[in-house]
Amino acid sequence: MSKAKVMESKRYIALGLMSGTSLDGVDAAVIETDGEEVFEFGKSICIAFPEDGIEVKEAVKTALNWRFEGPPPNKLQMGSDYVDRAHIDAIKALNAQDIDIIGYHGQTVFHQPAQKGVKGQTLQLGNGQSLASKFGVPCVYDFRTADVKAGGQGAPLAPIYHQALCRYSRLEGRIAVVNIGGVSNVTLIDGNKPLIATDCGPGNGPLDSWMELKGARNYDFAGEQSMKGHVDLKRIARWFERDFFKRPIPRSADRYDFDVLADMRDMSLENGAATLASFCAQSISRDLQAFAPNKIIVCGGGRHNPAIMGMLDMHTDGNVLSTEDVGWDGDALEAQAFAYLAVRTVKGLPISFPGTTGVPHPITGGVVARP
Known part of the structure; x- marks a missing residue:
């Protein structure tokens, strides 16, 4: 069997990470998927940000004032490092075994969607390379930027996973x-x-x-x-x-x-x-x-x-x-979605569509960091 065929048929044990705009902490969840169907659900966990997420909240305030005008302020890098550490702690706490890939949403601190013919801008803090190097598996991150650059809204990205869940159930x-x-x-x-x-x-x-x-x-x-x-x-x-x-x-x-x-x-x-x-x-x-x-x-x-x-x-x-x-786990669902999207990304499958983000045609997205 060719390498392409193996990739196409491979099932992944994928770990997804999500920290939403509610700024309440990190969700981590494991699923088994080939990027199209969902086969099994693994462990999941929710942990609060250390110190009530003060550094994330400061990064959000900084990003709202910055708005991509001029060089990025140092507080954004400090916030990104903090987000990485919090997600590394979540993965350690989950203690999942035999993970093939990580899907890392990161923390959205600024999102300005495309409108009236003007392309949008979006920023999620978090460096996938930090997680790939730490855990020795590929990490897919920065899922939204490609869609925004192509003229899409950059969100929502979970719909293709919602559809897969409906098939599963x-x-x-x-x-x-x-x-x-x-x-x-x-x-x-x-x-x-x-x-x-x-x-x-x-x-x-x-x-x-x-x-x-x-x-x-x-x-x-x-x-x-x-x-x-x-x-x-x-x-x-x-x-x-x-x-x-x-x-x-x-x-x-x-x-x-x-x-x-x-x-x-x-x-x-x-x-x-x-x-x-x-x-x-x-x-x-x-x-x-x-x-x-x-x-x-x-x-x-x-x-x-x-x-x-x-x-x-x-x-x-x-x-x-x-x-x-x-029969779905509502606390883990968004993290599961980014595990699923990570597999779709490495397989070159689309993660956003004209009807979901307004992108002109279905496109894949995400940056793949390798250990």
């Missing part, structure tokens, strides 16, 4: 897989038809920032505050006038595109939390209306907030389920 019908992290996004799956995906709007990001601003814990645990408050629908209607919601799909966003806290100074903790939870749910429902899914499967941290889940159910007609309801 033999799910049929019109399915929406919704991820609620710092930003919310959705993948629309209808059998073998071309994938459609888009960022929808805010996820947990504004709600987490609101809780922190009000001196509560840094997220709304079990939706306790969101469930107590009253929703300000007029305020949400005003927020929906923002440019992001007028753009056609597929579109992508940075968590800080939905920084509405300056418009909430007069609100109580509970009413602000309820309003932001509803803003998240309504953003998702707006992008689901035309597709009319019969199943809505929710992953990401937002599925743990009963207020968001209840509001999403209220604003949509489909059956709203959590990933656990269909």
Whole structure:
């Protein structure tokens, strides 16, 4: 058998890493895949950033001020080194055996998508070479840049994995897989038809920032505050006038595109939390209306907030389920996705598509670092 054929048929034990815009830590997960089908799920783990992620938060502030203008500030390199160390710690804690490849998303600190004919820019901190050298296996990283350079939105990238999961679980019908992290996004799956995906709007990001601003814990645990408050629908209607919601799909966003806290100074903790939870749910429902899914499967941290889940159910007609309801691990899913994308990258398979990022044609992406 030729080397190309061996590569084409090979199954990989792939380890994926994800640290989302919620800035809460690192997820690591192992799957067995050939880059098309998913065969087995391995161990997974979630670990918090050391010292509450202060260095990552500082890097985000630095990137938002820098915006690719002039030489990169030193704080970005310091943040990248910190992100590498945190992910190395996660891999060690997972203690997975016989890994063939690592998929390393890195930490997004700035994302400015393409719009109005102007190409976007995106920055994920993290050096795949550090992980490849440390663990002695190839590491694929920087998944978004190639898509952005080709005129795509650079996000979302998990849709092709969502489709593979639906095949694995033999799910049929019109399915929406919704991820609620710092930003919310959705993948629309209808059998073998071309994938459609888009960022929808805010996820947990504004709600987490609101809780922190009000001196509560840094997220709304079990939706306790969101469930107590009253929703300000007029305020949400005003927020929906923002440019992001007028753009056609597929579109992508940075968590800080939905920084509405300056418009909430007069609100109580509970009413602000309820309003932001509803803003998240309504953003998702707006992008689901035309597709009319019969199943809505929710992953990401937002599925743990009963207020968001209840509001999403209220604003949509489909059956709203959590990933656990269909046998998926919602805490590991995004990390699993980058394990899957790493294998697709080394095989030269596309990871983004016209219907998912707006890229002109299906393209692969990611940089491969070798030990």
